Amino acid sequence: IHSSVILGKGVKIGPNVVIEKESTIGSKTEIRAGAFIGNGVEIGSDCVIHPNVTINKDVVVGDCSIINAGSVIGGGGFGFSQDNTKAWHKIPQCGGVVISENVEIGANTTIDSGTFNPTMIGKGVKIDNLVHISHNCVIGKQTAIAAQTGISGSVKVGENVTIGGQVGFAGHIKIGKNVVIAARLSLIHI
Numbered sequence: 779i780h781s782s783v784i785l786g787k788g789v790k791i792g793p794n795v796v797i798e799k800e801s802t803i804g805s806k807t808e809i810r811a812g813a814f815i816g817n818g819v820e821i822g823s824d825c826v827i828h829p830n831v832t833i834n835k836d837v838v839v840g841d842c843s844i845i846n847a848g849s850v851i852g853g854g855g856f857g858f859s860q861d862n863t864k865a866w867h868k869i870p871q872c873g874g875v876v877i878s879e880n881v882e883i884g885a886n887t888t889i890d891s892g893t894f895n896p897t898m899i900g901k902g903v904k905i906d907n908l909v910h911i912s913h914n915c916v917i918g919k920q921t922a923i924a925a926q927t928g929i930s931g932s933v934k935v936g937e938n939v940t941i942g943g944q945v946g947f948a949g950h951i952k953i954g955k956n957v958v959i960a961a962r963l964s965l966i967h968i
Contacts, residue, residue: 779791779795779796779797780797780798780799780800780801782799782800783797783798783799783800783801783802783803784801784802784803785802785803786802786803786804786805786806786807786823787805787806788805788806789803789804789805789806789807789808789809790807790808790809791809792808792809792810792811792812792813792829793811793812794811794812795809795810795811795812795813795814795815796813796814796815797809797815797819798815798816798817798819798835799817799818800817800818801815801816801817801818801819801820801821802819802820802821803815803821804821804822804823804824804825804841805823805824806823806824807821807822807823807824807825807826807827808825808826808827809821809827810826810827810828810829810831811829811830812829812830813827813828813829813830813831813832813833814831814832814833815827815833816832816833816834816835816836816837816852817835817836818835818836819833819834819835819836819837819838819839820837820838820839821833821839822839822840822841822842822843822879823841823842824841824842825839825841825842825843825844825845826844826845827839827845828844828845828846828847828848828849828885829847829848830847830848831845831846831847831848831849831850831851832849832850832851832853833845833851833852834850834851834852834853834891835852835874836852836872836873836874836875836891836896837851837852837874837875837876837877837891838874838875838876838877838896839851839877839881840877840878840879840880840881840901841879841880842879842880843877843878843879843880843881843882843883844881844882844883845882845883846882846883846884846885846887846907847885847886848885848886849883849884849885849886849887849888849889850887850888850889851875851877851883851888851889852874852875852889852890852891853888853889853890853891854868854870854871854890854891855871855890855891855892855893855912855913855914855931856890856912856913856931857869857870857871857893857913857931869893870893871890871891871892871893871913872891872892872893872894873891873892873893873894873895873896873897873913873914874891874892874896874897875889875890875891875892875896875897875898875899876896876897876898876899877889877899878898878899878900878901878902878903878919879901879902880901880902881899881900881901881902881903881904881905882903882904882905883899883905884905884906884907884908884909884925885907885908886907886908887905887906887907887908887909887910887911888909888910888911889911890910890911890912890913890931891913892913892914893913893914895914897911897912897913897914897915897916898915898916898917899911899917900916900917900918900919900920900921900937901919901920902919902920903917903918903919903920903921903922903923904921904922904923905922905923906923906924906925906927906943907925908925908926909923909924909925909926909927909928909929910927910928910929911923911929912928912929912930912931912932912933912949913931913932914931914932915929915931915932915933915934915935916933916934916935917929917935918934918935918936918937918938918939918955919937919938920937920938921935921936921937921938921939921940921941922939922940922941923941924941924942924943924944924945924961925943925944926943926944927941927942927943927944927945927946927947928945928946928947929947930947930948930949930950931949931950932949932950933947933949933950933951933952933953934951934952934953935953936952936953936954936955936956936957937955937956938955938956939953939955939956939957939958939959940957940958940959941959942959942960942961942962942963943961943962944961944962945959945960945961945962945963945964945965946963946964946965947965948964948965948966951965951966953965
């Protein structure tokens with residue numbers, strides 16, 4: 779734990795946890811064995827970070843949120859550009875992730891960092907295991923996302939949406955409020 783880290787009252791830290799510089803952990807939060815917390819991360823109060831979670835730099839986690847084992851928050855998004863020789867070049871993803879309060883993220887789920895602005899997860903969102911949310915997405919409050927859903931970059935999902943398992947989203951589409959999406963659908967631009 780870096781000397782610049784600020785720990786709130788009653789924080790519990792498990793074995794083999796790494797917390798890098800200038801991060802803050804709110805009161806009564808529990809960080810379980812093997813978790814990695816990167817530079818400048820802010821985790822609120824009353825959160826549970828389960829074993830082997832990776833939270834990369836510049837991520838904010840709101841109060842009363844739970845991130846289950848093996849999840850990766852703030853990983854580099856799948857952003858590449860080809861030059862005139864058809865070689866691929868990585869586009870840096872520096873925007874971070876903002877997770878609002880009372881969010882639960884399932885095991886082995888990934889939420890990518892935004893390119894310039896953060897990927898946003900709204901208040902009360904529930905995300906199942908094995909979900910992938912790409913860079914620059916916005917997930918509206920009280921939305922529920924079932925397992926094995928893949929959401930491509932810059933998708934905007936409205937409030938109170940229910941998404942079944944194995945749904946696939948093409949990039950840059952918008953889903954309104956109060957929508958129910960059945961399992962195993964592919965949503966693309968037409």
